Amino acid sequence: MLEFGNEIKCELLGKFIIENEYDIVTVRQTIRQFAKDAGMGIVDQTRITTAVSELFRNMYNYAGGGEVLIERGEVENHNALIVTCIDKGPGIENLELAMSDGFTSGMGMGYGLPGAKRLVDRFEILSKVNEGTSVRIMKWK
Amino acid sequence: MSESINITNIKDRIDRIEDILASVAAGDMEARIQTETEDDFSGIEAAIDLLINDLTEELRQREKVQKELESKLEKIQEQQKTILQQQEDLLELSSPVSKVWDNILILPVIGTLDSQRTQVMMENLLQKIVETGCTISILDITGVPTVDTQVANHLLKTVTAARLLGAECIISGISPAIAQTIVHLGIDLSTIRTKATLQDAMIFAMKQNKRDDEIRALKNIVIPNEHAD
The missing domain is CATH 1.10.8 (Helicase, Ruva Protein; domain 3)
Incomplete structure (x- = not known):
């Protein structure tokens, strides 16, 4: 399992498992609620919800599911909502290619990862072939 | 003691x-x-x-x-x-397609579009287009809270399939927040006709209807003239 360093002080808000399409919807709704609670407007709520939706779908489609951590932490003097997606899937061979617009290894449009990156304030990705992929995104007001 | x-x-x-x-x-x-x-x-x-x-x-x-x-x-x-x-x-709620006016179909989409539901939705719409011969269909997504690349992809596919059957699709009900999100995602929906509200889509569809009627009426005038010659 690939994990990010713990340099940010965060408070855990929830831990979820993505196993099916229904989980994608419920966890996505939970995150929308957390965003709302954090005082984000409708545009920011929609952005983070859509970004996590892309990540969850990737986990579900390519890795058969994974784990989601939702945290709140202080990042660059912002009160950030932090979502970490961890899967033990096949991993991404060429991260640079995966992060470029229009590239897809499956049936998608190829805008999932780069699109999610544009929707949030900070985007981090770790991946190792045959080990898995971890993505951490942060969004603040 | x-x-x-x-x-x-x-x-x-x-x-x-x-x-x-x-x-x-x-x-x-x-x-x-x-x-x-x-x-x-x-x-x-x-x-x-x-x-x-x-x-x-x-x-x-x-x-x-x-x-x-x-x-x-x-x-x-x-x-x-x-x-x-x-x-x-x-999950089983299928999306109903209804004919609301001459030549106009409406498909209100509510909730989440997963692959299974989209499949049912597309089948229903295409079936109805063939059955009724309507050439304009309005897909109203007011009730869809999240449009990610998969949903957008499904919408594009549905519109393309309807076009193959000779029907023009109008997507209505895209909220300002969703519009901004789609732009950031980088999805190009410019090939699709979109309207902000169902009302706008309906007005557009009826204008389109009127234009078609006028063309048909013109044809009716022209054709007898041709015969007369």
């Missing part, structure tokens, strides 16, 4: 205490010593009775709490069942 201890029938009374304690231990919470004798030992007997009273009360309380918990658990399990049932119902 010497103290004398005044106890009568000590042997029988100790036996009785043992009997009572044994019955209580066996579950008879009604058993009490209830001695009638008044002497130095009767205090101990009364104390034992009091202890049994307390114990009975405690047990009663515990049973009550346990029953409450059980009934609560039952309720929760029932609710869980209802929730599961509703989830299934929601």
